[in-house]
Amino acid sequence: MNKLLIVGTVAFDAIETPFGKTDKILGGAATYIGLSSSFFNVDAAIVSVVGEDFPETYLDLLIDKGINIEGIEVVKGGKTFFWSGKYHNDLNSRDTLITELNVLADFNPVVPEAYKTSDIVLLGNLHPLVQAGVLDQMTQKPKLIVLDTMNFWMDCALPELMSVIARVDVITINDEEARQLSGEYSLVKAAEKIHAMGPKYVVIKKGEHGALLFHNKEVFFAPALPLEEVFDPTGAGDTFAGGFAGYIAQSENVSFDNMKNAVIYGSNLASFCVEKFGTERMEQLEKKEVYARLQQFKALTQFEIELEH
Template identity: 40%
Template sequence: MSAATILCIGTVGIDEVETPASRVENVLGGSASYFAVAASVVGSQAQLVSVVGDDFPDAHRQMLAARGADLSGLVTLPGKCFRWGGRYHEDMNQRETLYTDLNVLSQFDPHLPDHFREARYVFLANTDPSLQIKALDQVRAPDLVVLDSMNLWINIARPVLHEAISRVDVLLMNDEEIRQYTGATNVLIGARQILEHGPQAVIVKRGEYGAVLVHREGMFTCPAFPVDHVVDPTGAGDSFAGGFVGHLAQTRDHSLANFRRAIAHGCVVASFTVEDFSTNRLVSVTPESLVDRYRALRDLTQFDDVIPAHPPVGSVHHAQGAPH
């Protein structure tokens, strides 16, 4: 089967990450970077639309190209790359941002190369919703559009974000963001409210607890694959998206059953990401290890149907034909 292509609008940058055990600097970061490599793990190729500075290392560019990414839309501008620094504590759910230097990212103005405009699958990574809309306006007739967003845009650009969400098929947000966006105290109720405004599905990102799919045709919950040693959670969400959209693009099947499989692929791919810094672990994933972990996740979540042999204690049981 030939590789499917996915248009991805997002960030490509340089990260510095510190954990209790180690520290790295000048490693590849950015939502589009993680998405592209993750999508390649499941057999899909990304068409990247982003901006980098003239300090972007050739090694990173070559690695992305080697993973099948089309870099025609990766614009190089004079100046420095987008740079982010973060520190994790013993509880890897707690992250401290040390700095965010937009640099050339502040000039990001997405213009799609002509052949990108024919994209059938589109991932709008977390960024200003006005830029997401501008990019989407340039795509002629996509089959599936997935959008990721965050609390910042809910706070400062809600009307534009609402417009963007109304135009996509799948929305990715965490539970806190869904509550904030909809005002619902219950995440499932909030997700169903979002379905009334355009999307056919909402995926609730739950970090180390996996993901919940709220679809117009049903629901599904998938746990994260248990990892013995988490090194760096950075990029796990974008890696999930890469596995999820990558599977849908590769199979071209938008049924609820295949959405479930796609979410499982996303959880599996993200589990590889956290085992090392940056995309280091992703680039070493083999098809065999992907399938093995997918099947292991399936086995972890399967259980047999059980029919109680006796009624619950305290229940009223009347034998058939007995007088009442």
């Protein structure tokens, strides 16, 4: 079984959408990535940090999903990273209400010995120096390194971000971030410029409008599944990345053709994530639901045209 190493936040979120609001619930990029990747036959481990206030039940949940949590440091007397946000009516934008870094401020990631030879590494959204710190600990070159990041790091740690971007095979970012990073409005041109920064594969996430996978002059598109209701977009991008990396780890195939399948699976899993608040839907999700939705993705996109010249 291939090893998948995940680094990212494990955190508390408090979320408000037009459909309601939550108290502090389980959140964090690595949480969503881990839950998503657990639908595949992989040996996944999370490297992260939480405070002493972090409930044992949340850690048990990850263990139940088969995720190794040896690399999640619990800081005695420390408080867990907390994020609170409120989504606007169209759910396409949000305001951050509270960000308390807490134990994340001094996070020094330690990769468990057994995962220093991981086949796939997914660097979830975190300070680029932390992401680089994880790569530095690998004792064997991974088959694939995937980086997820966001505009925050472009604004306040661009040189460090550029340095880690140069070391990865795949970058996943959203459309606005791709435009900011590249200075190009056209996503085709943006992807070209980001290629030139290092990553051989560029995945641009467009939320409800799907995701584009670029590799040299090739491009593949995975739509988002049209849904009756989007409840809470929190974690959708991380879930996408987790499905992408999980599928690749399971299939042990880093070809472009297989990455097409991976973005379809990423989109598939993300379509569940948004159906309930926080991680709720992902916790309950069953494999047969994912397979059924895969048929919906096929029906949504596959066509047969015979050329008549």
